[in-house]
Amino acid sequence: MKPKKIKDIIKTIRLYITITIFILIVIIIGISYKAEIEEEKLKLENELNNVVLEINIIIDNAIRLLNNVEIDDFESVYKFYDNIEYIYFVKDDGNISIYPQINIPTNFNPKEKKWYIEALENGTAITYSYSDVEKTIPVITISKHVNNGILGIDLKSNVIFDILLKYKKIDINNIYLVKENGEIIYSYDNNNYGKYSMENMGFLYIRKKVNKDIYLLYKYDIKHINNKYIKKGISVLIILSILYILLYNFTRKYIDKNFIIPIEKVENAMQNFNYNAKDKTIYLNNKCNIYEINSIVESFNVLTSTIIASSFNFKLATDEIKKMYNSLESINNMFINIISLITKIDEKDLSLEEYYKILLKNLIDTIPEAETGSISILENNNWIYVTAIGHDINKLKKIKIEVDSKFFKNYNGIKITTYKELFNINKNILDEYTYNLLKEGTKSFHKAMSYVNYSEKFSLLISIETNKDDFSENSINVFKAFNSISKIFFEKKLELDKIQDIYFKFAEKLASVAEGYDDITGKHIYRVGEISSFLAKKIGYGEKEVEKIKKFAPLHDIGKIYVPNKILNKEGKLTSEEWEEMKKHTIYAKKLLDNDNYFELALNIALYHHENFDGSGYPFGLKGDQIPIEAAIVKIVDIYDALRSKRSYKEEFTHELALKIITSGDDRVKPEHFNPKILEVFEKYNDEIRKIWDKINGGEIDGYKSS
Structure with missing residues (x-):
């Protein structure tokens, strides 16, 4: 990635800061908006609770009045209870007594009215009716079934309105008294009486229970509230944006003057340096009016003289460090491989062939000269190849090589031989056919480093080969370390196999006896x-x-x-x-x-x-x-x-x-x-x-x- 100039970096930082501040402002306004909405809703809830309480008192008083009123004493009740518009009694035969007295139309049948029917069915009913013949003034009607008829009270049309006027947060146009079935029994708008649907979009409905069958329903206009606070939020955002622009311009000028311009002066000064090959010095020929920048320039001139003088020595040291690093890395890999092989010694399910495949690969990876290699076992005078790298292991495994085990006694330990020397030895102990097969399966090499762990019944043979001139002293020592590990595993495996074989044969004999x-x-x-x-x-x-x-x-x-x-x-x-x-x-x-x-x-x-x-x-x-x-x-x-x-x-x-x-x-x-x-x-x-x-x-x- 191409490096950016300090001016561009500062611009990017300013952009990120601007975006971050804008997001924070929006989040703060949003949180504030939500908090204010909740606060306003809480205040509204409190006022609605008070309204419910007052309405409940009026309705309860009216019901208690119906429970205690004497039919022939309507006048004293009317004068005592201020909220009554009319009090009346309808006998079972349909005759009606009402106070204050009014002219009742001849076609008026009280038995067809809701307040009569519901009181007859339920005992007590709260519904709505009209206080005038033209049905222009709706009122809340509370009726009760008593002996020989229905007793009823019409509350004054303004009783609910007067309660609502006391509360500032409540919009009287959005409040209703409804029954459980959704029937409206009070609304400021006379046209809304009847059934009401709460599915109008854009409104939040607050519902409060007044008594057993009556609820207060408030239509909370969300759009109106949103518009109110969005306007408020936009105003705050504009004010904060103006303040930020003023602050941004001030900081931009300040940073340009005290940071960017001095840095650019130093940059230009360094780009205009001269190199004098004779005295091996580099110096800056531009100066600025800032003390710190001038101090940096002077220090740079002093330091570069020292750097040039030591650069040649540093190059030489770097070459040595590279050699040391490669050597340390090689040693580290060797230790990792050795530790890995040691940990696998106790794995009972690991076969001899599997273990020596791993060992040979690690050996060749660790010894830098090694290119090919093989591991074989001499068992009961039969020379058997276990694994090989670089040679044809399939051909080598098929060869039946019979060798007197005592022959390898003379080669116990580590030997370094050439290809020609090794095959001259093989020629002396093998028949011509076997010798040729062995030569076909073996890739030619210049020198081989081999190890023989000799015993009368089992002998282990490990060999690695190279086409380079010779193996280093370090490689020989590494080879010895790997051979020590291979010897431990070999001897432990033989001992474990002996023990398991003895135990298995004993168990097999017991099985034979049992069968x-x-x-x-x-x-x-x-x-x-x-x-x-x-x-x-x-x-x-x-x-x-x-x-x-x-x-x-x-x-x-x-x-x-x-x-x-x-x-x-x-x-x-x-x-x-x-x-x-x-x-x-x-x-x-x-x-x-x-x-x-x-x-x-x-x-x-x-x-x-x-x-x-x-x-x-x-x-x-x-x-x-x-x-x-x-x-x-x-x-x-x-x-x-x-x-x-x-x-x-x-x-x-x-x-x-x-x-x-x-x-x-x-x-x-x-x-x-x-x-x-x-x-x-x-x-x-x-x-x-x-x-x-x-x-x-x-x-x-x-x-x-x-x-």
Whole structure:
């Protein structure tokens, strides 16, 4: 982005300040407007409350008067109560008595009037009528049903008007007395009597309850209020804007005079400097009348002389700093890689190949000369490549290299050799065919730095190669550090594998003992392991998971070791108590396999392989996806093998019959017992499963040969 001049920056700041002040003014006016509206509304509410109170007193007094008046004493009541226009009584036969007396038209029928009808229906009624024959003067009428007729009072037409005149905030044109049903019984405008709608746009209605059936309704003109305060707000905005313009012009002149103009003078002075190559000085030849600016110019002249003198030394120092930075960055990356490798040593699920892939990549990334590399293992005189970078690992892994392990004893530690020297050594220990294959898979290089961690059974070989002249002393030390880490992991992995292998073989022996009562040949657990791993692979499990299932599926009935022999050996049908004990073999597996993450999958298989997909299994009655998938795989394989095997209580079934029972069901086995996805895969690959079973039963698969 192109730098802006100070004058343009000040203009932008002024613009932002102007916009901000304008927004603040609008917000303040808006807040003030809202506060004034609320205040005015509150005052209006107070006045309306007082009006309601006064009207309520008048109506209550009129109702009490009706409750106590004597029909033959209208004159004294009229004189006592100032607000009465007329007081009258209508008998049931329609005859009317009224005070003060007036001429009543011959066609006047009081029984047709609202005040009569509503009082007759409700006991007491408050409505409106007219005090003159021409119906020009509406009045509020309060009527009550008494014995033999209706007693009524017309309030004076000005009684409400006189109350409203006392309050300044109330507009008498906008106030109404209405009944619950919306009927207007008082309005300043005589034309508004009757029903009234509150849906007129632009008005806010304030409603106050006078008594049980009467409400005071005030029409609050929002547009009028808005216009009033908008005009007021515009006036305030104009005044504030004028004040701001005056202040703006004053500050602009002040800033220009005392800030912008001096800065521009300094800028012009610096642009007009001269450089004298002879004495290596830079100086400003412009001066201004501001003391501070002149001081800056003088200081600049002094400082630039020093800067020029030291600039050459600075350039040299910069080059050294760059070298140091690159070195520190390299060391930092090395430490990060080493820490990462150390933290991965305790990851039990990390295979030897996975770990050494990470190690080799970090090694090549850290050592600047390294371009290619490989890691291999010598096990029982077989030289096996684990991983490689830059070489053809697929070709190298296919090569079967047999070497006497003692040969590598002489190469224990770190050695640096050339390509030619290394392959001369290989030529002496390999046959010509293997030698040529090794050469094809290996990319040529100038020098190799290799490390051998020798032992009689297992030896680890690490090599990195370069086409540069040699490896630096620092690179050799880094290589040693990585080799130390690789040795720790290698030895720990071997020790852990030994322990796990011993424990697994012990568990496998226990499983064989547990199955021995039903399985005369001893091949049941191996068939279950092989077929379960086959199904797992077809379902989509990865190589590591397939290998785990193959290894741990044989332990599915290991809990039977805790079931009493008399139950396991019983030839007849088990009693209900014996069957309940037999079912506990799933839970007994926890005694051998629990509290060890290594056997977590084995425990899942042993604990849940008798659970049914429809929830009818044991020991917990799990259903659907609650059942671990590995247990669901072993379940179907276990049942298939049991159907095909000869037992003391049954003959062996053919593959076709066993498949039919699993897919169609019989009196004990139902298709609903199996995970539908696994059942589909089992049925799809049933012929391959038959072949695996037949091969193991005939002793044709490695590791399953009959003795």
